[in-house]
Amino acid sequence: MLTLFEDTQLFNSGELRIKAFDIPDAELTLWEHFIKRDEADTFYNTLLAETPWKQEEITVYDKTHLTPRMCVWYGKNRDPLKPVRALTPTLETIKQKVENACGVQFTSVLVNLYRDGKDGVGWHRDHDRELGPRPVVASVSFGETRPFEIRHKFKKEIEKIRILLNHGSFLLMAGEMQHFWEHQVPKTAKEIKPRINLTFRIVY
Numbered sequence: 001m002l003t004l005f006e007d008t009q010l011f012n013s014g015e016l017r018i019k020a021f022d023i024p025d026a027e028l029t030l031w032e033h034f035i036k037r038d039e040a041d042t043f044y045n046t047l048l049a050e051t052p053w054k055q056e057e058i059t060v061y062d063k064t065h066l067t068p069r070m071c072v073w074y075g076k077n078r079d080p081l082k083p084v085r086a087l088t089p090t091l092e093t094i095k096q097k098v099e100n101a102c103g104v105q106f107t108s109v110l111v112n113l114y115r116d117g118k119d120g121v122g123w124h125r126d127h128d129r130e131l132g133p134r135p136v137v138a139s140v141s142f143g144e145t146r147p148f149e150i151r152h153k154f155k156k157e158i159e160k161i162r163i164l165l166n167h168g169s170f171l172l173m174a175g176e177m178q179h180f181w182e183h184q185v186p187k188t189a190k191e192i193k194p195r196i197n198l199t200f201r202i203v204y
């Protein structure tokens with residue numbers, strides 16, 4: 001497996017770095033230190049305090065489980081019958097920064113909290129119909145660094161890639177990525193701190 005950005009020297013420098021990944025069937029770009037340390041600390045604390053966290057129920061093979069993370073959806077809903085939760089000023093501020101950087105306007109954001117290493121998200125694609133034919137997903141992370149892994153769904157000869165998403169980083173997934181690549185945030189037995197992830201999306 002390929003692990004990117006483990007260079008602690010560069011990590012700790014706090015400098016903005018933009019990396020476009022050269023992978024087939026996807027447009028994937030990472031902004032390291034997109035949000036500076038102090039501001040990222042403030043966003044983390046505010047989001048942790050003001051988000052009405054809850055664990056969603058999911059049904060797999062007729063069995064109901066709680067998702068191993070806490071989530072809240074803001075903005076235009078995937079289910080048009082559900083009420084819309086308006087973005088908070090903090091989420092609007094981060095949304096604006098992301099939109100300025102990538103030139104895409106988003107309608108919604110899913111806010112996730114991974115409380116510790118027992119929380120994670122399994123392999124999946126974000127290609128629900130209401131996200132349109134080529135979903136663009138803008139992912140901003142705060143708190144604990146967690147590896148974000150991607151693998152090509154069809155070309156099994158391509159090595160899995162691990163990207164470390166640290167405090168204040170911004171990862172943009174675009175192009176055909178959501179059709180051809182799956183992603184996950186694996187659980188870990190390590191003692192780790194919480195992580196908040198925002199995924200900005202466009203609901204049509």
Ligand SMILES: O=C(O)CCC(=O)C(=O)O
Pocket residue numbers: 110112121126139148165183185197199
């Ligand atoms: O936490 C992350 O980095 C990814 C979250 C994710 O894949 C999702 O919410 O669909």
Ligand SMILES: [Fe+2]
Pocket residue numbers: 124125126183
């Ligand atoms: Fe996802």
